[in-house]
Amino acid sequence: MTEHTTPTMPQENVTGTADNPGASRSGAMASPLGEAQPAPGGKSARPGGAKPTIGIILAIIAIILALLLAAALYFYTVRQGKAQAAAGQQLQSRLSELQQAQQQQQQQFQTALQQQGQALTAARQQAADQTRQLGELREKVATISGSEANTWLLAQADFLIKLAGRKLWSDQDVLTAGALLKSADASLADMNDPSLMPVRRAITDDIAGLSAVSQIDFDGIILKVNQLSNQVDNLRLADNDSDEAPMDGVGDSKLSGSVREWRQNLSKSWHNFINDFITIRRRDTGAEPLLAPNQDIYLRENIRSRLLIAAQAVPRHQNEVYQQSLETVSTWVRAYFDTDDASTRAFLADVDALSQQSVSLNVPDQLHSQPLMEKLMQTRVRNLLAQPTAAAASQGE
Known part of the structure; x- marks a missing residue:
């Protein structure tokens, strides 16, 4: 037989029941969850106007x-x-x-x-x-x-020969002309053409002719002339007043202290004035040109200008102008300067030595190789240049 155990009511519900006697009177029974249980008769214990629960x-x-x-x-x-x-x-x-x-x-x-x-x-x-x-x-x-470079070498040789002629006759430069002829001969030698032997032989003769021309040290002559121009100031003027004694004596020119001799005193004063105003001196030697005081500066400058003209005539090979300038310098130095002085004698010796030298060159009038080269250019190069023009004209027709 199964034992039925009555659940124990919580303490709170018991307390609530004891505190609320009305609930016990209504016959309601509290549920274990604290909610009101319906009465045995099936009616709800909640009243109709109660608020909803939480x-x-x-x-x-x-x-x-x-x-x-x-x-x-x-x-x-x-x-x-x-x-x-x-x-x-x-x-x-x-x-x-x-x-x-x-x-x-x-x-x-x-x-x-x-x-x-x-x-x-x-x-x-x-x-x-x-x-x-x-x-x-x-x-x-x-x-x-053309197909070969010989044409260019030939034209180059022709140009060098013409340039040598210009240097020889225009500038009187023998060394440069010879060097140009040697370069022209080298160009012809590079062509290795036996038909050019006459032209090369003529070039060799021209080179030999230029080598025979006497070589003058023109630069040395110009330097010596410039050195003489610097020595002009060292020249001493000639003393032309060595004999200053009057030609005739003037006698006793002292004045007297006596009043009675006033005429003699007046005459003496007049003669003294005339003697001091005009002086006549005796010259036993030849007459020498007189030089005014302080005029030696112009003389020296004129000598320098003549020396400068002589120096400028050297590179131009103007032998006549060169000789005339040196002769004029020698004449002026001997006329106005002391020839007994050592510096004057050395100056005149240098001038005479320079005047003995010639500054002109005996260059040949023509080069034998130039006409031969001109003929060779006419037959080879110029005819070759005319060939393309003729071919073009034939094509145009």
């Missing part, structure tokens, strides 16, 4: 909060959707702009690439034209110059 209120509040949260979430979702849609539209427009910009850049790049291609094609065409023109020029030069 649980129902909390449930309602939770439902309201859930609805509010759902509404807020809905509005937030709608707003986010609109924002995303707007951002999507912006991104779509930006993407469209970028695509348009990229298309424009591609078009510009293609245009630039086409332009560069056209420029490259034009450059290639220009390079091809220049190459063709260069080839034509080379052909023309080859036609003019």
